[in-house]
Amino acid sequence: MISKKKKTVKKKSRKFKAGEKIKEQAELLLQPLRGMKDILPEEQPYWDQVRRVSEKLARDYGFARIDLPLLEYTNLFSRGIGEGTDVIEKEMYSFLTRGGDKVSLRPEMTAGVCRAYIQHGMNILSKPVKLFSTGPVYRYERPQEGRYREHYQVNYDTFGEQDAILDAQIIQVALRVVQNLGIKAVQIQVNSIGCPFCRKEYRELLVNYLESKKNKLCQDCKKRMELNPLRILDCKEDKCSQVAAAAPQSIDHLCEDCRLHFRSLLEYLDELNLPYMINPHLVRGLDYYTKTVFEIWSGQEEGRKYSLGGGGRYDGLIKVLGGEDTPAVGFALGVERLIGEMKRVQAKAYKYPKPKVFLAQLGDFAKKKSLGLFSELEKNGILVAESFGRGSLKSQLKVADRLGVEITLILGQKEALDQTVIVKNMKTGVQEIVSADKLVDLIKKKLKTSSVIVYHNGEENGNNSKSLNQD
Numbered sequence: 001m002i003s004k005k006k007k008t009v010k011k012k013s014r015k016f017k018a019g020e021k022i023k024e025q026a027e028l029l030l031q032p033l034r035g036m037k038d039i040l041p042e043e044q045p046y047w048d049q050v051r052r053v054s055e056k057l058a059r060d061y062g063f064a065r066i067d068l069p070l071l072e073y074t075n076l077f078s079r080g081i082g083e084g085t086d087v088i089e090k091e092m093y094s095f096l097t098r099g100g101d102k103v104s105l106r107p108e109m110t111a112g113v114c115r116a117y118i119q120h121g122m123n124i125l126s127k128p129v130k131l132f133s134t135g136p137v138y139r140y141e142r143p144q145e146g147r148y149r150e151h152y153q154v155n156y157d158t159f160g161e162q163d164a165i166l167d168a169q170i171i172q173v174a175l176r177v178v179q180n181l182g183i184k185a186v187q188i189q190v191n192s193i194g195c196p197f198c199r200k201e202y203r204e205l206l207v208n209y210l211e212s213k214k215n216k217l218c219q220d221c222k223k224r225m226e227l228n229p230l231r232i233l234d235c236k237e238d239k240c241s242q243v244a245a246a247a248p249q250s251i252d253h254l255c256e257d258c259r260l261h262f263r264s265l266l267e268y269l270d271e272l273n274l275p276y277m278i279n280p281h282l283v284r285g286l287d288y289y290t291k292t293v294f295e296i297w298s299g300q301e302e303g304r305k306y307s308l309g310g311g312g313r314y315d316g317l318i319k320v321l322g323g324e325d326t327p328a329v330g331f332a333l334g335v336e337r338l339i340g341e342m343k344r345v346q347a348k349a350y351k352y353p354k355p356k357v358f359l360a361q362l363g364d365f366a367k368k369k370s371l372g373l374f375s376e377l378e379k380n381g382i383l384v385a386e387s388f389g390r391g392s393l394k395s396q397l398k399v400a401d402r403l404g405v406e407i408t409l410i411l412g413q414k415e416a417l418d419q420t421v422i423v424k425n426m427k428t429g430v431q432e433i434v435s436a437d438k439l440v441d442l443i444k445k446k447l448k449t450s451s452v453i454v455y456h457n458g459e460e461n462g463n464n465s466k467s468l469n470q471d
């Protein structure tokens, strides 16, 4: 029999453990998962700059936007990206739903875009079909600087054309996005890994060579020998790089079609004067690539270089996923990497337009009217600041001063009853009383219509709008 004392100790320790558990849970709730992060308001000017530049270039180059679910059936990725790849083997967030479906958070976007292309019969559209998508992707990698478990990508895909001019244009778009963000010093690396036909022969040659060096390879690469020997070529381990350096190169073993395609791509890149180099070890991590592969690297002279993005041709993917034979080429850029590089080179973030008008109110009746007046100005494209929670005029004017507005509108009890507003010029201090129905026109005139920013659905609009960078 357990003594009374022992029972209380046991009870106490159970209580303690439960308390510990609650504490542990409470602590966990106050932080995001490892490798994930919040994007706080002060970071948003960088994110907005990336959104605006990438979306504008998508429109300029004829890409239509497509948004896809974050979750897809797991076999979409395993079939598309390839069973032997790191992404599928080690990095996917996969789970069973309550209904028993095996699903995964997307580790990249192209497989989902292809699924939608087939499902929605986009093959009947005139070619090329160009699609742009953006959002988070998930990879269960070891988090480190510039490597997260949730990161964002901007993704461009082109369907329906074989010609290498499309590959060159895709590389051009990737470079335009990077450069328009103010990142000038970059390097483009290109390679061709051939088609399934010539790659088969090349793969045999490569495996023969690698077999003879097997004991010099890292553990991961030893495993890759079977499933994904090409991946050994871009392993970052020193000893594997040394083996890779003397390995046969895919560009020396291309079939005639792939050779001409690669030559044609290089001619287009030369014509465009793009800063590229051939990297015969570039293979990319996913199985679906054929012919062209490329990456864009940050040009840090010293310190770590980062891959800002990459892509290539994937002529077989739509067919593998059940669609008709459709050549395709695309790329993705990592948003966090772009922002990291923008900060490093001190590129400009987006500057939000600042309100030039402040609306102050005094007294209960005026306070009630002020919400409507604010909305009237906003509907007419005039950016207004306010501090409705404050009662005293003095403290509201202080805020107006701090914001550096040009005009303060004062709505007191008397003005609210008379349907007028006091318009105060903050530079000269001169005040005038204006009838409420003439206010919008007067403010527009005062702000010299050229500097009024007209908003429509969050976008600048109209003839009077300013350019993208409000500086």
Ligand code: AMP
Binding pocket: 108, 139, 141, 146, 147, 148, 149, 150, 151, 153, 285, 307, 308, 309, 310, 311, 332, 333, 334, 335, 336, 337
């Ligand atoms: P990938 O599909 O692996 O070529 O990724 C495209 C781009 O996304 C890379 O070039 C990086 O800029 C970025 N990226 C890939 N993985 C990560 C990650 N774990 N964290 C942050 N950015 C990443």
